[in-house]
Amino acid sequence: MATTTPTMNRPMNLGASAADHLDRVDALAKVTGAAKYGRDRYLPGSLFAALIRCPWGSAELLSDNAAEVGKLAGVVEIKISRREGTYHGRDVGYVLADSVVALKRAMNALKLEWKRREVKTRIEDTVKEPPAINEDAKKVLDAAAKKLSAVYSTPVQTHSSLETHGCVVDHRGDSATVYASTQGTFAFRDGLDEALKLKGSDFEIVCEYVGGGFGSKLGGPGKEGLNAARISAARGKPVYLFVNREEEHLDTGNRPSSMTFAELAFENDGTITGGQILTFGGVGVARGGGGCDVPSGRYNFGDLRRAHTDVSFNAGGPRAMRAPGKPQGAFAEELMLDEVALACNVDPLELRMRLARSGNHKEMMKAGAKLIGWANRIPTGTQTGTIRRGMGVGLCSWGLFPARAEGEVVIYRDGSVEARTGTQDIGTGQRTIMGVVAAEAVGINPDEVRCSIGSSKLPVGPGSGGSVTAPNTAPPMRAAALDAKNKLLTIIAKELNVEASALEIVKGEVLRGGQRVMSFKDACQRITGDSITGRSDAAKVDTSGKGHSDGVQFVELSVDTETGVIHLHNVVALQSCGRVLARKTAESQIIGGVIQGLSYALFEQRVLDRVTGAMVNANLESYKILGPKDMPHITPVLWSKGQTKVCSLGEPPVIPTAGAVACAVLNAIGAPVRSLPITPAKVLAALAGVGGKKNEDGGAR
Amino acid sequence: MAEGVSRRSFIKTAGLSAAATMGPGMVEVALTVNGAARKVKIDPAATLLETLRVDCNLTGAKEVCDRASCGACSVLVDGKLVCSCMMLALDAQGCAVTTVEGLVGADGKPDAVQAAFIKHDALQCGFCTPGFVIAARALLNVNPKPTLAEIKGALAGNICRCGAYTNIFNAVLEASGQAVVADGG
Ligand code: FES
Numbered sequence: 033m034a035t036t037t038p039t040m041n042r043p044m045n046l047g048a049s050a051a052d053h054l055d056r057v058d059a060l061a062k063v064t065g066a067a068k069y070g071r072d073r074y075l076p077g078s079l080f081a082a083l084i085r086c087p088w089g090s091a092e093l094l095s096d097n098a099a100e101v102g103k104l105a106g107v108v109e110i111k112i113s114r115r116e117g118t119y120h121g122r123d124v125g126y127v128l129a130d131s132v133v134a135l136k137r138a139m140n141a142l143k144l145e146w147k148r149r150e151v152k153t154r155i156e157d158t159v160k161e162p163p164a165i166n167e168d169a170k171k172v173l174d175a176a177a178k179k180l181s182a183v184y185s186t187p188v189q190t191h192s193s194l195e196t197h198g199c200v201v202d203h204r205g206d207s208a209t210v211y212a213s214t215q216g217t218f219a220f221r222d223g224l225d226e227a228l229k230l231k232g233s234d235f236e237i238v239c240e241y242v243g244g245g246f247g248s249k250l251g252g253p254g255k256e257g258l259n260a261a262r263i264s265a266a267r268g269k270p271v272y273l274f275v276n277r278e279e280e281h282l283d284t285g286n287r288p289s290s291m292t293f294a295e296l297a298f299e300n301d302g303t304i305t306g307g308q309i310l311t312f313g314g315v316g317v318a319r320g321g322g323g324c325d326v327p328s329g330r331y332n333f334g335d336l337r338r339a340h341t342d343v344s345f346n347a348g349g350p351r352a353m354r355a356p357g358k359p360q361g362a363f364a365e366e367l368m369l370d371e372v373a374l375a376c377n378v379d380p381l382e383l384r385m386r387l388a389r390s391g392n393h394k395e396m397m398k399a400g401a402k403l404i405g406w407a408n409r410i411p412t413g414t415q416t417g418t419i420r421r422g423m424g425v426g427l428c429s430w431g432l433f434p435a436r437a438e439g440e441v442v443i444y445r446d447g448s449v450e451a452r453t454g455t456q457d458i459g460t461g462q463r464t465i466m467g468v469v470a471a472e473a474v475g476i477n478p479d480e481v482r483c484s485i486g487s488s489k490l491p492v493g494p495g496s497g498g499s500v501t502a503p504n505t506a507p508p509m510r511a512a513a514l515d516a517k518n519k520l521l522t523i524i525a526k527e528l529n530v531e532a533s534a535l536e537i538v539k540g541e542v543l544r545g546g547q548r549v550m551s552f553k554d555a556c557q558r559i560t561g562d563s564i565t566g567r568s569d570a571a572k573v574d575t576s577g578k579g580h581s582d583g584v585q586f587v588e589l590s591v592d593t594e595t596g597v598i599h600l601h602n603v604v605a606l607q608s609c610g611r612v613l614a615r616k617t618a619e620s621q622i623i624g625g626v627i628q629g630l631s632y633a634l635f636e637q638r639v640l641d642r643v644t645g646a647m648v649n650a651n652l653e654s655y656k657i658l659g660p661k662d663m664p665h666i667t668p669v670l671w672s673k674g675q676t677k678v679c680s681l682g683e684p685p686v687i688p689t690a691g692a693v694a695c696a697v698l699n700a701i702g703a704p705v706r707s708l709p710i711t712p713a714k715v716l717a718a719l720a721g722v723g724g725k726k727n728e729d730g731g732a733r
Numbered sequence: 734m735a736e737g738v739s740r741r742s743f744i745k746t747a748g749l750s751a752a753a754t755m756g757p758g759m760v761e762v763a764l765t766v767n768g769a770a771r772k773v774k775i776d777p778a779a780t781l782l783e784t785l786r787v788d789c790n791l792t793g794a795k796e797v798c799d800r801a802s803c804g805a806c807s808v809l810v811d812g813k814l815v816c817s818c819m820m821l822a823l824d825a826q827g828c829a830v831t832t833v834e835g836l837v838g839a840d841g842k843p844d845a846v847q848a849a850f851i852k853h854d855a856l857q858c859g860f861c862t863p864g865f866v867i868a869a870r871a872l873l874n875v876n877p878k879p880t881l882a883e884i885k886g887a888l889a890g891n892i893c894r895c896g897a898y899t900n901i902f903n904a905v906l907e908a909s910g911q912a913v914v915a916d917g918g
């Protein structure tokens with residue numbers, strides 16, 4: 033349903049996309065509650081399952097009352113398959129019951145006696161001393177006019193998708209349907225055949241709607257899917273297994289923590305000559321996946337020694353989270369630059385204009401500076417009032433990665449058009465933009481195309497990770513639509529006794545030499561049979577993977593120096609993503625990235641008890657996510673500049689925000705807070721340090 | 734409500750012996766949901782949220798936290814905004830319950846709040862959306878022309894992980910017939 037009156041409050045973005053005023057095609061289903069997510073599938077005769085978890089960072093299971101609990105009404109089975117765990121949330125078995133309430137009652141009644149063991153919970157438990165400075169780096173540092181020595185750290189951020197991980201498996205003996213909350217419909221299918229004891233073609237993964245996915249739902253069925261599939265296969269009944277909020281925090285992946293040890297050498301004008309940057313990633317019980325992307329390559333850092341080490345401890349491990357490794361690196365990088373600028377008494381934007389490598393970033397910085405009002409920025413260290421204002425800026429970039437994708441476009445005799453791709457819509461607007469692409473190629477309005485997505489029976493499409501869906505599905509969808517159109521025009525051309533190439537479809541009319549021949553609907557009635565299908569393999573599709581997206585964000589905030597509380601005022605987020613397909617959903621992607629970045633900057637943090645290893649805030653009141661009252665004004669700017677290729681958009685806007693916030697705080701209070709989240713306590717501590725001992729070259733150490 | 738919460742927490746947290754002795758005999762409850770009378774057999778410990786979702790096939794209200802910290806399960810009970818995860822279905826007897834499905838008109842047209850959410854793309858994954866729509870409807874029922882600050886305050890019990898707040902604010906302004914110029918700031 034397209035609206036006729038545009039949303040005029042973002043005039044700068046009008047004309048930037050292929051469909052400026054198109055509404056998200058599944059918005060009606062989502063606002064009315066009609067959209068069925070995996071969690072909404074209550075099938076008749078379902079059994080309900082929950083995983084039993086280790087409550088400590090490391091512990092051994094001594095005894096349990098499973099036999100007793102198993103006798104409670106409604107409890108079908110209790111299985112304990114492991115008797116130890118090495119992180120809080122490690123699954124050791126499951127409970128199966130015939131209703132939601134019986135399951136909860138059984139979980140409450142289950143008493144497990146554990147013997148705790150010693151734990152490590154942080155990078156610092158292993159990295160106790162600042163690492164040594166490499167000999168080559170030492171030479172660069174010794175020759176430097178100025179130096180910065182600083183440690184930056186970021187906490188574990190949990191994905192916190194509102195729809196938790198899980199699925200409903202309906203095994204019917206020789207076939208099965210799996211209603212999954214996944215970012216990878218096909219990865220889910222490929223991981224489930226053994227557990228279901230069925231071939232991939234004998235079952236269907238259905239994923240029409242996904243209640244959020246920021247990377248953690250990419251890697252196949254996971255333990256939730258595997259358990260549900262095995263139980264359903266064994267019992268021949270539908271099994272409903274979705275984890276609860278606590279488990280979602282504990283054991284569905286996260287953005288790993290990081291520590292960055294920076295030793296930078298720079299000239300009096302801020303030119304960075306090199307030094308050493310060593311990073312550590314806190315990966316819980318995983319062995320890797322803790323990358324911290326600094327330097328990012330967006331700035332010139334001179335002759336730098338660089339190494340990264342992942343550190344394991346007793347906690348749930350990471351899973352790629354929206355731009356993995358990037359926001360933590362950008363936080364350290366942007367704050368470093370502002371500290372260098374401050375030490376040299378240079379405007380941080382001016383320093384970035386000199387150090388930035390891409391002309392695109394420089395242009396965006398100029399445009400963004402005007403929008404945020406950078407000219408009114410108060411120089412760092414000059415404010416004395418209780419409430420102090422600050423501005424910060426940060427950069428991001430993202431590549432374009434190839435992924436396998438096919439599409440189909442079906443034109444029916446009744447004039448309706450269906451675009452088909454198995455890939456899922458996690459909220460990015462995939463369903464909407466597929467329609468835009470197909471409609472444009474056929475020559476009709478986008479709201480006349482119905483999009484079928486989210487099924488493993490549809491043409492294969494990529495997982496929603498790495499921002500690959502739009503750039504990789506748009507070209508095959510376009511090819512399929514062109515193929516379908518050509519097949520239709522061939523039918524009409526035969527009737528008119530002309531070449532198909534002499535005909536075109538524009539705005540729902542078939543034209544010949546610019547003259548109307550018939551309507552699209554009339555043309556469709558000439559289809560013999562029910563429909564014609566256009567396929568993407570009919571054309572060569574650009575899978576070169578070339579293309580990139582850039583962004584610049586500006587943040588304006590104020591700090592209450594008595595309480596340490598930060599008030600966010602304005603964010604200007606400029607973002608390129610190649611050709612924009614639908615303005616509204618694209619703006620939403622940018623706004624959403626910024627909000628997650630702000631939340632990361634100020635609030636989010638997994639807190640583990642250092643003695644027991646238990647997460648103490650595995651809920652949504654003490655694991656704080658930015659809410660309505662914390663919101664600044666956000667201006668998303670689509671930087672589309674006449675590009676023709678669709679590039680990535682989902683991930684990059686989350687990268688620069690926390691760094692820009694940290695820079696704005698430094699600007700406001702004159703001292704850096706080098707650790708996320710930037711809490712009032714850390715602000716007050718930084719303020720208390722102001723005017724204290726500074727190192728000899730003026731940089732705050 | 735206070736009685737409902739305490740009864741719920743008692744029943745929900747009852748240990749093995751209480752669970753064994755108390756239940757779980759099924760009871761029949763009569764509910765009025767979206768104007769229609771419904772009789773359902775439920776476990777007395779079932780929350781209104783579970784009953785709506787599992788027994789009434791009204792899955793618009795979502796379970797996200799199950800402890801009143803996200804707003805995703807919001808419904809109107811006698812016109813008041815309630816977290817349905819915190820209320821026993823038993824305690825909703827005799828009350829008029831309205832879910833997000835019930836805001837749709839008899840003609841199938843979405844309510845003004847729902848229409849404005851669509852126009853302003855006030856959602857991404859959509860999982861939080863029913864809760865925000867209900868909370869916004871509750872606000873406009875008592876305050877037809879809220880300021881931006883009042884909107885933020887009224888929605889403070891709801892969380893959106895995808896980050897749709899800016900557009901949600903714009904949608905509520907629009908639904909209340911006010912100019913959308915501030916871009917949610
Ligand atoms: S599920 Fe009820 S408030 Fe979160």
Ligand code: FES
Nearest residue numbers: 857859893894895
């Ligand atoms: S739209 Fe996804 S949580 Fe709000």
